[in-house]
Amino acid sequence: METTLLGRRLPSPIVIGSGPLSYxxxxxxxxxxxxxxxxxxxxxxxxxxxxxxxxxxxCDRDTLINCEKWSDYSMEQWLETEIPRAVAAGVNCIASVGHTAEDSRLCVERLEAAGCMAIELVSYRDETVLPMLEDTKKRVRIPVIVKLSPNSPDLIxxxxxxxxxxxxxxxxxxxxGPVLKIDIETGRPxxxxxxxxxxxxGAMIRPFILQRICELRKVTNLPIIGxxxxxxxxxxxxxMMAGANCVGVCSAVILKGLPFVGQLNRQLDDYLSGHGxxxxxxxxxxxxxxxPLEDQKAPYRMKWDETRCSRCGKCIRVCPYTARKWNEEQNMRVDEDACRKCGLCVSVCDCLTIQE
Ligand SMILES: Cc1cc2nc3c(=O)[nH]c(=O)nc-3n(C[C@H](O)[C@H](O)[C@H](O)COP(=O)(O)O)c2cc1C
Known part of the structure; x- marks a missing residue:
């Protein structure tokens, strides 16, 4: 599934984020x-x-915690060996450079000459990223991407x-982050x-990131790697629906392995064709x-698909208002007076759907 990013045709919209797999x-x-x-x-x-x-x-399923620093290869090794080898093998290579203007000025021209399609600057404060960006823009003609931090007090x-x-x-x-995980046998981090x-x-941060992308898309037409x-x-x-132009992924490929990339390509393709x-x-x-959403009180009813229901009772258990009950024939009953239309039951079971 091809796409275009920053003027370059890519064979897939999946961009692998900077991390241990691209060491x-x-x-x-x-x-x-x-x-x-x-x-x-x-x-x-x-x-x-x-x-x-x-x-x-x-940390939990599909989620990681790391305190890995930047690359353990020297700048020279990237410039002389790693980038030229990757580019020669056909990789659409984006060079991640951190974390100050002293670092970027030493390498960005040579990264461009080595065939990188873009530079990604990593540094999260205005005081550091703006000088890096201004200097890099003067030095190279390839596009310059800025990596944003979700921890930024005012990301927009x-x-x-x-x-x-x-x-x-x-x-x-x-x-x-930062975040902490403790070994409960020793009490040590x-x-x-x-x-x-x-x-x-990984998975745990997704809702935060979606919100950041959604807000970012409201203020810019620049491409976003989500x-x-x-x-x-x-x-x-x-x-993509939040506003990304390409789908970035890092932790899931670490945890699930390289075949996840091909799977994602195929499944995205199926989704697109299946939805026209x-x-x-x-x-x-x-x-x-x-x-912005308008009428939050549009009337809706929840539909229960009796044929698919295994009677596991999860929708009953999660209802904080005890509005759901089985009747004597093990059929679902909803006390419409008690139900506040919070929607939680629908989100925990596929047998329940909302009819607008
Ligand atoms: C082990 C590990 C090392 C990482 N190292 C870097 C790095 O050197 N530079 C960087 O910009 N981001 C780094 N990241 C962050 C990822 O590029 C990515 O922004 C983050 O993991 C969120 O994407 P994900 O949820 O798909 O993993 C690293 C992530 C992990 C898990």
Whole structure:
């Protein structure tokens, strides 16, 4: 499923976010062969990182906490070996560069010369990212993407300043935190950084990221790589509907393996054709058409599909107002006076649907 990002035709809308899978040319080539449209390198810095042991832990299903730093390869190795190898193998390579203007000025021209399709700047405060951006824009002609942090106190104002300073696109977003996980046998933090803290990524952060993308889309027409929390194809569809132009993914590929990339491509294709859409662009930002929401009290009824119901009783259990009950024939009854139309029951069971 092809798409266009920043003037480049990509074989797929899936962009692999900067992280451990793109630690080298070898990793990036594997991702490309697995069906990724583009791959963002592990963040390149003038100093190679030295990571604590342990620096990654699964938190809950499809969610990770990490305190991994930037790349543990030197800038020179990226410029001389990793980028040229990845580009020669056909990878659409986006170079992630952090975290100050001193770092970016040392490498961006050479990253462009080595064949990167874009530079992604990683640094979250105005004081650092704006000088990086202004300097990089003077040095290269390839597009410059700014990676945003969901932890930013005013992400939209920050993004606006980046757009004014010449950003060509945004990656939204990075991981969230800081967060903590404790080993209950020892009482020690699981991760090995100085404070034991880490950064949350994967399924748990998705609703936060969707909200950030939705807000961002209201203020900019620049391309957005939606990154954060995609763990199944439905999440990718949501990400696009919130306003993304491409679907970023990092943790899910780490946890599920490379075949997840191809699966996501196929499932997105099936979704589009099954719903009569001609392309992904058609669903990008679709939620905006429904905002702001108006009549929140439009009358609706909940329909119970008796034939599919296993009588598990979950919808009854979750009703805070005890509005749902079985009658003597084990059929669902709703006390319309007690029901506040909160909608929770419908969200926990496929046998219940809302009829507008
Ligand atoms: C282990 C790990 C290492 C990461 N390293 C980087 C990094 O070096 N630079 C960066 O910009 N983002 C880094 N990220 C953040 C991801 O690129 C991504 O923004 C974040 O994980 C949210 O996407 P996800 O929920 O699909 O994982 C890292 C994420 C993980 C899990």
């Amino acid at each position: 080298s040319a070898e990793g990036m080539i594997r991702l490309h062969q697995a069906g990724a449209g583009a791959v963002v390198t592990k963040t390149i810095n003038q100093t190679a990182a030295d990571n604590p042991w342990r620096h990654m832990v699964q 104002a920050h993004a606006r300043r980046c757009a004014d300073a010449g950003a060509d696109a945004f990656t939204a977003c990075d991981s969230m 699981v991760l090995g950084g100085k404070d034991g803290y880490g950064w949350l990524s 990154l954060g929390g995609v763990a199944k194809w439905q999440d990718a569809v949501e990400m 859409y001609g392309s992904l662009e058609e669903i990008s930002g679709i939620v905006q058409q429904h905002l």
